[in-house]
Amino acid sequence: AIQMTQSPSSLSASVGDRVTITCRASQGIRNDLGWYQQKPGKPPRLLIYGASKLQSGVPSRFSGSGSGTDFTLTISSLQPEDFATYYCLHDLNYPFTFGPGTKVDIK
Amino acid sequence: QVQLVESGGGVVQPGMSLTLSCSASGFTFSRYAMHWVRQAAGKGLEWVAVISYDGDTKIYADSVKGRFTISRHSSNSTLSLQMTSLQSDDTAVYYCARARDTGWYPDQLELWGQGTMVTVSS
Numbered sequence: 001a002i003q004m005t006q007s008p009s010s011l012s013a014s015v016g017d018r019v020t021i022t023c024r025a026s027q028g029i030r031n032d033l034g035w036y037q038q039k040p041g042k043p044p045r046l047l048i049y050g051a052s053k054l055q056s057g058v059p060s061r062f063s064g065s066g067s068g069t070d071f072t073l074t075i076s077s078l079q080p081e082d083f084a085t086y087y088c089l090h091d092l093n094y095p096f097t098f099g100p101g102t103k104v105d106i107k
Numbered sequence: 108q109v110q111l112v113e114s115g116g117g118v119v120q121p122g123m124s125l126t127l128s129c130s131a132s133g134f135t136f137s138r139y140a141m142h143w144v145r146q147a148a149g150k151g152l153e154w155v156a157v158i159s160y161d162g163d164t165k166i167y168a169d170s171v172k173g174r175f176t177i178s179r180h181s182s183n184s185t186l187s188l189q190m191t192s193l194q195s196d197d198t199a200v201y202y203c204a205r206a207r208d209t210g211w212y213p214d215q216l217e218l219w220g221q222g223t224m225v226t227v228s229s
Contacts, residue, residue, distance in 0.1 A: 043222060
């Protein structure tokens with residue numbers, strides 16, 4: 001199965017900061033990657049699919065890039081509602097695998 | 108309203124069985140692959156299983172293979188997860204989720220339920 005890693009595991013940032021989270025796959029997954037946001041007690045929310053395509057309704061401050069094994073989620077200007085945990089998920093084939101998550105909290 | 112609602116969670120003893128259900132509404136259930144994803148308290152997300160839109164193909168994570176069975180009933184737009192030989196590390200919130208697009212091509216998970224809690228404890 002494909003293994004996914006994320007870095008950092010956590011970060012502290014301020015409102016207005018530019019935030020970058022990295023996800024790496026153990027083998028090439030083309031652009032078959034998505035990013036999710038999860039807040040405590042809530043289900044995950046799809047932000048990005050196809051590595052760089054913004055899901056409907058997601059603010060444009062979120063963007064994704066990368067292909068192959070290395071991917072990035074960028075929040076251009078962090079907002080109060082963005083403090084959450086972020087996960088990547090590959091959908092190249094089954095079984096799917098999530099990354100371990102990156103917690104973004106307030107500095 | 109497009110939504111997924113899970114039910115059936117609870118407290119069970121190790122070795123016992125439990126069946127979860129997920130009721131779908133607001134979309135054509137029979138056109139989408141459906142998934143189960145779980146999350147232990149304070150931990151990350153773990154993909155559990157998927158069933159194709161027509162129910163013909165079922166794929167499981169190694170951690171549950173041979174113990175869990177995913178199924179679907181298009182007549183009442185319901186997804187199920189039958190869990191047997193439950194272990195303490197199966198304790199988690201279980202989410203059902205719908206693929207982003209129709210068909211069987213692997214796709215991201217666009218629609219999620221609120222989850223149902225399963226606790227395996229003696």
